[in-house]
Amino acid sequence: MQSCFWRKILVSVAVFFLAGSIWAMHSPPALAYDNPELLPNTFTPVVDLAKALPDLQEEKLVKDLAQFEVDTGWKLRVLTQYDRTPGRAVINYWGLDDKSILLVADSRGGNILSFSVGDAVYELLPRTFWIELQTRFGNLYFVREQGEDQAILQALDSVKGCLVQGGCNVVPGLPREQWILTLITSIVGGVICGFAAQPRTDKQVFAWQWALIFSPLWGILFIAFGIGPVVTRTSEWLPLFRNIAGFFIGALVAYLSPVFGRPPSTTES
Numbered sequence: 550m551q552s553c554f555w556r557k558i559l560v561s562v563a564v565f566f567l568a569g570s571i572w573a574m575h576s577p578p579a580l581a582y583d584n585p586e587l588l589p590n591t592f593t594p595v596v597d598l599a600k601a602l603p604d605l606q607e608e609k610l611v612k613d614l615a616q617f618e619v620d621t622g623w624k625l626r627v628l629t630q631y632d633r634t635p636g637r638a639v640i641n642y643w644g645l646d647d648k649s650i651l652l653v654a655d656s657r658g659g660n661i662l663s664f665s666v667g668d669a670v671y672e673l674l675p676r677t678f679w680i681e682l683q684t685r686f687g688n689l690y691f692v693r694e695q696g697e698d699q700a701i702l703q704a705l706d707s708v709k710g711c712l713v714q715g716g717c718n719v720v721p722g723l724p725r726e727q728w729i730l731t732l733i734t735s736i737v738g739g740v741i742c743g744f745a746a747q748p749r750t751d752k753q754v755f756a757w758q759w760a761l762i763f764s765p766l767w768g769i770l771f772i773a774f775g776i777g778p779v780v781t782r783t784s785e786w787l788p789l790f791r792n793i794a795g796f797f798i799g800a801l802v803a804y805l806s807p808v809f810g811r812p813p814s815t816t817e818s
Contacts, residue, residue, distance in 0.1 A: 585638035594618075596639070599629040601654055601697040610702070623670075623712050624649040625705060629697075631656060650708060654687075654701055661697060662687030662704060673716030674708070681720045682707060723783040731775050731788070732795050738770030739796035743803025771796050 587598060594614040597607055614625045626643050628635070628651065635642070645651060647667035654661050662683045666674070685691070686704040695703075711717035745763040746756050775792050 584633070584635045585642065587633055587635040588638060588642050592642075594625065594643070595627045596635070597627070597629045598633055598635075599631040599654065599656065599697075601629040601656075601701065603698065606698055606702075610705075614705075617709055621712060622648060625708065626651045627654070627701060627705070628652070629654040629701070652701065652704065654697060656692075656697060659689065660684065660687040661689075661692055661700060674711055675718060678711070678717055678720060685720055685724065719778075719781050721782055723779060723785075723788060727778065727782075728788050731778050732792055734770045735775030735792040736795040736799040738767040738775060739799025739801075740803040741767040741770065742796075743800035744806075746800070746804055747807060 588596060593611055595602070595607055595611050602610065610627070614627070618624055624643070624645070626639070626645070626649065628639060630653065634655075639645070639651065643649070643651070645665070645667070647669040649665075649667045650670055651665040653663045653665070655663070660683055664679050664683065666679060682704055686700045686707075692700050707720050707722070710721060741763055742760055745767070746760040748754055748756055749759070771792075775796065776789065779788050779792060
């Protein structure tokens with residue numbers, strides 16, 4: 550029994566080393582962690598190793614970022630990569646400091662965008678801003694519809710706009726998908742409020758006590774998730790009006806649902 554146990558252990562160890570040797574022979578060479586040879590000899594704020602940007606678009610972006618640095622003092626840098634990366638060499642190449650923002654676009658992951666941000670930037674743009682920025686413009690659906698170049702450019706436009714106006718807590722703009730989600734939460738909040746306000750007795754018209762009891766639930770859905778994301782991301786009144794209308798329509802339908810479900814009365818002749 551004991552010899553059989555040790556034989557299994559030896560076989561497992563042998564299989565492990567055999568698999569490791571095969572992987573080492575066939576795996577691609579490891580990427581250099583510090584590879585300055587990939588960087589151009591002349592200075593440029595955009596290093597497009599993955600060729601994600603058309604030439605004319607890259608030239609315009611280089612001029613825009615250089616002028617933005619002159620006007621504001623903020624350093625915006627862009628690195629696109631795929632199977633090769635300069636690694637930490639970009640720190641010395643660009644002189645990254647507390648007022649620097651590095652956008653890295655790499656299509657090998659689920660989200661192509663990542664950001665390296667200086668400490669001074671966080672005073673104006675918190676960490677939640679960068680998470681939302683990455684998920685909005687770097688997700689595969691956006692890249693598939695708009696392209697990698699638009700993911701980079703629109704993310705940079707959002708950053709520049711927020712830096713110019715003195716900071717943002719959220720990414721400006723309200724995508725259609727996000728607005729639909731806020732509309733749904735507004736309607737659901739209205740439905741909960743309408744059900745809670747249904748009269749419990751014949752003499753009661755509006756059960757405001759029950760509506761008040763359930764106010765934390767429908768208030769969070771309507772105000773925090775339905776109104777909050779809209780007013781903090783856009784000044785347009787139409788999405789706000791639609792969400793408010795959705796709340797009241799949902800509340801009215803839920804409040805009147807007993808009337809709709811009541812069987813019609815019949816009179817005997």
